[in-house]
Amino acid sequence: MKTEEKMIELDGSQGEGGGQILRTGLALAMATGQALAIDSIRARRPKPGLMRQHLACVNAAAEVSGARVEGAELGSQSLRFVPGPVRAGDYRFAVASAGSCMLVLQTVLPALLLADAPSRIALAGGTHNPMAPPFHFLERAYAPLVRRLGADLQLELHRCGFYPAGGGAVDATVVPAAGGLKPFDLNARGALQDAHAECLAPGLPRHVAARELDALGSAMGWSGEQLRSGGTRQNEGPGNALMATLAYEHVTEVFTSFGEKALSAEQVTQRLVKEVRAFQKSEAAVGPHLADQLALLLALATWQSGQAAAFSCSELTEHTRTNCAVIERFLPVRFAIEAGARAATVQVAPV
Template identity: 70%
Template sequence: MIEIDGSAGEGGGQILRTSLALSMCTGQAFALTKIRAGRAKPGLMRQHLTCVNAAAEVSGAELRGAELNSQLLEFRPGAVRAGDYVFNVGTAGSCTLVLQTVWPALLMADAPSRLKLGGGTHNPMAPPFHFLERSYAPLMRRLGARAELKLRRLGFYPAGGGEIEATIWPAAKELKPFDLLERGEKLEAFAECFAPALPRSVARRELEQLGLAMGWSDEQLREGPSRQNEGPGNALVATLAYEQLSEVFTSFGEKGVSAEQVAKDVVQQLRAYQLSEAALGPHLADQWALPLALAVWQRGGEARYSCSELTPHARTNFEVIEKFLPVRFESSAAGSGWRVSVRA
């Protein structure tokens, strides 16, 4: 059984989710202690527990410590099973993190799987749906892992109530690692504001401020559609599409934060990325590590990518991946960013 210190490195929920995903992929059991020990509310919160229970359902795992606020979890996976699954966080906790937990394992199944996930679709500290749809899923498809994502309903804190549908096709024998060192030619740049149940002036002010700062035209500034039963909530989403990848940057509105401040936050993210010539932004550099390592593990050899920033979150993720897979991550400064390699 692999033993993991949940307080090591960045010390957050990513340690749990990566451990669950790779335990299912490799069949190796693990014991995770000191779960989120340094957080204001340590242990398993509801969204983390949903990830654990989803992983157990997909793999028929045996569990110990799977309860709210637990700082100890033992997870013994069985065989991954394709199927139709419904996972609901039950709060505004991120359902995209639940999806990312079971996604790699379902690639190992023998048939397609269909998932319906409920909870928050656009949360701070979690990949928003549009990041998964535009940044993560296209790279997964290039890796050989076909998936389709649909946003049925937006979900924001504190109400939640969002809904995502996903179809994941098996790809265990088809994963092909590749290098991602350059963005390629810029194809498109645009921003959308999702602000259901809020005055339309909020979206207009955020988009106007972003457009002025970035020099974007009215055609690049869009108000996202919403339904009457969504929200209240506010997410300003900017997308930069290149030949080799797309990057998505998001800022969230909340009480006491002006529309201008929301726009300023997205502009800062965009400019930081544009100052570098590296391919991946800081969040994608973290999220991409696990599926790329799986492909390298299966195929052998080495794959590389460049990124504008290498966060403590990413470095911790590398360390957890190395506990489950016979691969090695190496990173070095390169120009205005970083270069990461993963080698079998």
């Protein structure tokens, strides 16, 4: 175990100033064995400090690594986290109410990918949350990239959890890569192989899903067989997630628009169409949300293998730039980011 004198100190107000600084810091503290000190946690958010889902991430990270922790309290804006060795095993992590359990998974996953044995994780909480990657994004877009590294991530959705009730249930199986993670380049998406939309609207009138899918089909020129509804039970709601999945030769992207009381079905659709069209107009391999996650995965693989990697993304968000800056604090890697007219390029190399 590392000592406090070797702590990596992070300013939680830097860059986008949100919860991802905390989650990436925890993930890399566990993966590298370096202690973490973070202040001004979520300083740029309307309610700064640790909320329930962030505290769940801290507690999960502490359990996986046997960490010593100070400041793990609701509302806390400072945290000290001193990890021990990462332990593969069977875990159960729950987030109260509708806090995202998908974010808890993404916090502990990098360390468990480097463990000496597979792990199984039972997760409870929100599965389809605004401002967090929904289950279907992780299953279809993120998990295949984990497998390209030589590891494995299998996900099973037992019950959807929407805001504000939560109550979702997911099982995850994490298998580390034999011989270490192997980096790869992902600079082109390849040919489009499938495109479809689906609407999850449990606990809502049936016409909500029908209107959203009809509007999406008209806007995108998609046929009826590309428009799907269902897959949830009425008691899993009320909730509404309209999703578009674009499966290309080298990557799959998933875009989601969430319904709100103040939005019409057509407005929910318009949000999704805008996001999908922006990605389609670019020449990048991945969208802005997947770029955040891919940067961390490739950095870990570069660190383990000593080999560089690169990918292209449709938009360079402050989220991505902040995540890269946090990664560089923990790992002996450097990112080179270049914005282009139709795509941005992100390269990570060992130093």
